[in-house]
Amino acid sequence: MIDKKIYIAGHRGMVGSALERRFRAEGCRHLLLRSHQELDLTSQAAVNDFFQTERPEIVIVAAAKVGGIYANKTYPAEFLDDNLAIASNLIRAAYEAGTERLLFLGSSCIYPKHAPQPMTEDALLTGPLESTNEAYAIAKIAGIKLCQAFRQQYGVCFHSALPSNLYGPGDNYHPQNSHVLPALIRKFHEAREAGDASVTAWGSGQPRREFLHVDDLADACRHLLRISEPPDWVNIGTGTDVSIAELAETVRETVGFQGEIDWDTTMPDGTPRKLLDVTKMKRLGWESRISLKRGIEQTYRAFLDERSRATVRA
Numbered sequence: 001m002i003d004k005k006i007y008i009a010g011h012r013g014m015v016g017s018a019l020e021r022r023f024r025a026e027g028c029r030h031l032l033l034r035s036h037q038e039l040d041l042t043s044q045a046a047v048n049d050f051f052q053t054e055r056p057e058i059v060i061v062a063a064a065k066v067g068g069i070y071a072n073k074t075y076p077a078e079f080l081d082d083n084l085a086i087a088s089n090l091i092r093a094a095y096e097a098g099t100e101r102l103l104f105l106g107s108s109c110i111y112p113k114h115a116p117q118p119m120t121e122d123a124l125l126t127g128p129l130e131s132t133n134e135a136y137a138i139a140k141i142a143g144i145k146l147c148q149a150f151r152q153q154y155g156v157c158f159h160s161a162l163p164s165n166l167y168g169p170g171d172n173y174h175p176q177n178s179h180v181l182p183a184l185i186r187k188f189h190e191a192r193e194a195g196d197a198s199v200t201a202w203g204s205g206q207p208r209r210e211f212l213h214v215d216d217l218a219d220a221c222r223h224l225l226r227i228s229e230p231p232d233w234v235n236i237g238t239g240t241d242v243s244i245a246e247l248a249e250t251v252r253e254t255v256g257f258q259g260e261i262d263w264d265t266t267m268p269d270g271t272p273r274k275l276l277d278v279t280k281m282k283r284l285g286w287e288s289r290i291s292l293k294r295g296i297e298q299t300y301r302a303f304l305d306e307r308s309r310a311t312v313r314a
Contacts, residue, residue, distance in 0.1 A: 010063025087143030
């Protein structure tokens with residue numbers, strides 16, 4: 001694979017940058033990387049021109065408009081429209097350019113709100129989605145099914161990976177639009193610096209979530225690309241979860257904040273539980289290696305480094 005032309009869509013995001021690190025460490029010689037300024041993935045014409053010119057042999061779709069509950073509720077049109085366009089443009093262009101392999105990255109939020117836990121791959125489309133991230137989930141489901149359809153009709157190896165909640169270096173720390181783990185890191189860090197007596201966290205703290213370090217995801221993607229006949233879609237996670245309250249305690253301890261946590265129950269909790277069944281991925285020979293505690297410690301160090309270099313995404 002080191003001699004293949006590999007296009008990582010979204011290489012400047014948290015997931016894309018982890019994939020770039022992973023493939024560079026392996027010695028891949030021909031990584032195709034384009035920023036949003038260089039290539040607008042929502043433009044069908046621009047995407048077609050890029051693929052016809054560069055002819056990537058392997059494509060990993062890590063590009064997406066992402067955010068937490070607040071962002072999903074506030075900008076549903078952008079979350080649906082932009083992510084549909086990205087998926088459709090890239091998958092179609094890859095097929096027309098003769099790309100031999102495409103890996104589309106979905107999300108655990110594509111499963112029904114009340115899917116049996118842990119969620120198996122066949123739970124897809126068996127019930128209503130969680131309303132707070134419905135737009136994003138619908139766009140991701142469309143991408144997953146589009147890969148399946150192209151594979152079924154044209155015989156191309158287009159397939160998908162569905163990771164659990166991701167975190168790690170390069171995360172987005174926006175005070176309103178970020179996901180829960182980076183939001184907590186920023187809140188506790190700023191409260192410790194300010195000497196605050198308490199931090200307000202959103203929701204009740206009771207929902208349970210599974211968290212996967214982004215470097216584990218990058219390793220899982222590399223593993224999937226070695227498999228000649230991968231599943232149409234497969235869960236990627238740790239197989240364990242924690243309550244948001246437990247997560248907050250771990251982050252507080254890591255950051256060194258000594259104050260209290262106040263839970264704002266006027267804010268939505270989202271899905272009660274999201275835990276992936278990772279049996280299929282284990283049977284394929286891969287499982288996660290980075291524990292949540294070690295991953296949070298590493299992520300906090302990365303956050304401090306990003307702050308010192310004024311490169312925090314916020």
